[in-house]
Amino acid sequence: MxxxxxxxxxxxxxxxxxxxxxxxxxxxxxxxxxxxxxxxxxxxxxxxxxxxxxxxxxxxxxxxxxxxxxxxxxxxxxxxxxxxxxxxxxxxxxxxxxxxxxxxxxxxxxxxxxxxxxxxxxxxxxxxxxxSYAVLAPKLFLENLLLPPVVGAARAEGVLRYPLGTGFPVSWASHLDVADAAAALLERPDLTGTVTVGQYPPVTGPRLAEAFGARFGREVTYEAITPEAFAALIAPLLGEPTAAGVGALYATLGTLPDHAITPENSAAKLLDLPPRTTAAWLADLGI
Known part of the structure; x- marks a missing residue:
């Protein structure tokens, strides 16, 4: 077993x-x-x-x-x-x-x-x-921000570039948050259905940039770029078809008012597992 x-x-x-x-x-x-x-x-x-x-x-x-x-x-x-x-x-x-x-x-x-x-x-x-089952439903992974064109520019240029509007709030989650919730849910057969994972209240790009700046010891500002521009940045890493699919995802997100979890069925409420802040996540990874 x-x-x-x-x-x-x-x-x-x-x-x-x-x-x-x-x-x-x-x-x-x-x-x-x-x-x-x-x-x-x-x-x-x-x-x-x-x-x-x-x-x-x-x-x-x-x-x-x-x-x-x-x-x-x-x-x-x-x-x-x-x-x-x-x-x-x-x-x-x-x-x-x-x-x-x-x-x-x-x-x-x-x-x-x-x-x-x-x-x-x-x-x-x-x-x-x-x-017996449960579904973990994160929104966007903080690890996406570690793609070399993203984290590299934040570190070297002091600019965090990402294809989301400056005021667009997201319930970011890390793979570590999902892992904590998965390990807990595997032993909680009493919990069935969807469990959301992510920061709540959701945070915007400038808040992400602040966390990166504090970690890097320099000012980091946020710059919203188009999904097409982002796809071009990551195509050398992921290949053009995958990059195009990622760009399409962010184009879809741009049509929404936010990308936030529902706190009523969150891991924070149901499992007492609050998500890492962006600063805590960076520290855990030693970035």
Whole structure:
């Protein structure tokens, strides 16, 4: 019996693995590269394209932490279907899903933005399986600000450039916040449904810049740039198709009044896990 962690060597899964390991919980890492798994941690290779391999990984599990990897929309939808099939077959004791910031926080809720089909299918399928589950719904990850063109300009030029309006408030969350909430929810079968994760009240770009400035020991100002300009900045890192998708996301966000969590069902309220401030997050990472 153990907790099965998807993406255990990646940005979201690795902190969950670390949190559970630190708490002395038995863990199993699902990864494509077992060589990167910390010593002493059991690792299994299970492909998102194989519901049979996934089901074997989940058999007898106390809980599963899962989020969909990046990829083409059709591939992600296929992965979601395979995950739902595997969960239905293996029936682990508990499943915690991270939306990874996708627009699919609450199935069936009215939203001005269409839900991500793959994430929505995964959530709806897990809910329909009858397995104990919870959904973690962060908005935007603070780690996005560590992309070299973003943090590099903040450090070298004193300018934090990002494709959100100067007054646009966001409930930023870190991967560490999601990990803390995931580790807690895996042991809270009494909590079902969506749990939001992120800063509340939400913060604007200038507040982010203040935190970076305090950390770097220099003045940092905020500069709102267009989604197209941001896509051009990150294309050399992520490739043009992925960068274009990121730009489209921020163009969509620009049509909204804010990007804030609902505090009533937040990790801060339900799990007594307040999110890190931007300053605390920077300090935790040693940036």
């Amino acid at each position: 153990s907790y099965v962690i998807h993406g255990a060597t990646g940005a979201q899964g690795a902190p969950v693995l670390a949190a559970l390991t630190a708490a002395g919980k038995p863990v199993t890492a699902v990864t494509r590269d077992p060589g990167k798994v910390p010593a002493g941690v059991r690792a299994v290779t299970a492909d998102y394209a194989s519901p049979e391999e996934l089901a074997r990984a989940y058999e007898g599990a106390d809980g599963v932490f899962v989020h969909l990897p990046l990829g083409a929309p059709d591939d992600r939808l296929a992965y979601a279907r395979h995950l739902v099939t595997a969960i239905g077959r293996a029936r682990p004791a508990r499943v915690v899903v991270s939306t990874s910031g996708a627009f699919a926080d609450t199935p069936g809720a009215a939203s001005p933005v269409p839900a991500d089909p793959a994430v929505a299918h995964l959530i709806e399928g897990v809910a329909a399986s009858g397995v």
